[in-house]
Amino acid sequence: MALWWPVWAIMSQFLFVPVHLCDIPSGNSRLIESVNLKLLRATLDDVSKEANPSVYLGLRLSRDHNLRLETRYLKKLKNNVETITSSSQKGTSEKPSTGILALHLMALTSACDNLGAQQRKKIIAQLTLELKEEKKNIVTNNRPKSNYFQYSLGILALCVAKKKVDVHIINKLLNAEKDKKFVHAETTTVDTEAVAGMAFMCLKRSDLYTTELRGQLSTAVESVKQKILDSQNTDGSLGNIYSTGLAVQFLSALETKDAQTCSKATEALLEAIKQGKFSNPMMMSQIMPVLHGKSYLDVANVDCTLESDNLFISPVSVLPELPNGGVSINVQLVVEGPSGQSITHDIHVPSQSSLLDILETAQKQNSNFRYEKMDSLYGPYLTSVNGVKSSTAASTYWQLLKDPNISLVEGIADYKPGDGERIILRLSKCRK
Structure with missing residues (x-):
């Protein structure tokens, strides 16, 4: 999941701030700003498409903003929410997946928009029901209705929205982590581990759960951490380059970090950006928090009072196609x-x-x-x-x-x- 970096004057302010172990090394401001602008430009592409909540979420977790374009995209996103909630109530179309509901909830939570409170309530109610259906499917079929990535994302979204999650739903995720269910073709699915790990961390830090449950969550966080550390490849990526963004989000949110793993992983991300591997808006939006030293856990504490409005985008122009010489x-x-x-x-x-x-x-x-x-x-x-x-x-x-x-x-x-x-x-x- 990409964002834009501050201009030089603002960057210089951060040179005197202590560096955290998962931070992007200095000297990459122009590269990060280019990713920021690409993601911002994605909000202007094909106005007929529905808004992507992950894109908006990535923009909100940047340190830098174009508030006019973000507000415009939020309006489009809220139209999505109206369609999702009204169609579900009428039963006129297929229900949105747990993952879609979770991303919409996190996007609205990051928006600092009091007028969207009613929409958030509707999404929360719908996501809560959907997670119950997921849990039932785990009981009957030994797997969620969707998958554990979406199940984890749903729990994380409710948690960062500061809503209590049913303990039975949490226990199913804890059991899945313990039983090593987050695999695909015998290989650990690092993106699922990372999202589940962030959900465990969020729940552990909440005062809504018992001391015993928070102890179990701590154990699960350590289990996720070890699996992610074990997944590092020789190039520094965690799992693969496209799961690395979520994995670094998880590692950056830990109280105790592994400096070498974080450093190699962020270097791999920067190299992949230079090679043009992050052109998909969804993937760019997942690395955006990493580029700004944040994670999805920061959705719970977005501060709108000090936001900068310092990103500028030139009018969209059609770039000429590069000739391939008939190759x-x-x-x-x-x-x-x-x-x-x-x-x-x-x-x-x-x-x-x-x-x-x-x-x-x-x-x-x-x-x-x-x-x-x-x-x-x-x-x-x-x-x-x-x-x-x-x-x-x-x-x-x-x-x-x-x-x-x-x-x-x-x-x-x-x-x-x-x-x-x-x-x-x-x-x-x-x-x-």
Whole structure:
């Protein structure tokens, strides 16, 4: 999840402040400001799209602001909330997920907008009910209705909004951490660990729970910390580069930090930013708190009285497309369906094409290939290949791999294969 950094005059003020172990090293102000401005510009892109609460949340957790654009985006976000709450009450459409409700609640909590109090109450009531449904599903099916990432995010959102969470709901998350349920394909899901860890920390610091429960929460925080420390790769990333932002948020919120882990992780984030790996607004919004020495726990104490209004964005202009010199690449697209058979398609596309471009080209050129996708806050994701749909009930999904067996961490709109790459679409089953 990205933000903008202060101008030089303001930056100089921070040179005399003691450096915290997870802080971004000095000398990166221009790089961070560029990410800030990219995220701010995302609020101007495609006015027909719904507001992304994670983008607004990232902007609010920056030290620097463009208050006019933030206010404009908040108005759009509140329209989302009206649609979500009214449609749910009428039962006219599919209920929003726990994660969507949680992000909306955290966004509204960070807004310092007294006029939105009624909307916050509606979201809180709806999120509370949704978490109860998640808990019921854990009891009956040994997993949440959505997943543990969203379940953790829902608990965290209620906590930073200073609302008491049902102890039975908390215990299910504690048990999942203890039983090592936050895994995918036998690998620890660092982003889930990080969000659960922040939820545990928030609950532990609250005076709404017993001493015994706070002791259990402390133990869980230490468990999360160790798993995240163990997940560090040689390049400094935690899990993968896209889970590193949330992991550093967790580490930065700890009372006792691991200096070496934090330093290497922040260096990895900065290097990834330089390489242009954070172009997705959702991913930028998750690293934004890190770039400003904050975490989602800071939502509970946003101070609007001293906010600077010092970010300026030039009028949006259409940048000319860079010529690729007619260079094309060849990508092999391999479909592995439920029968175990594989079908390979050779696809020629311009260089720098995304996997989504490749899927679209394959569908146009081959009558025996078709796909379907669904939009999300993270961008589009693959839901069906050749008529075989992923299924929540059956816990199946279309996994994206780079040959021979490397799972892609980017989505179909963000990953850009190189010449000669072999991309595998595999129908896989989630681990319960």
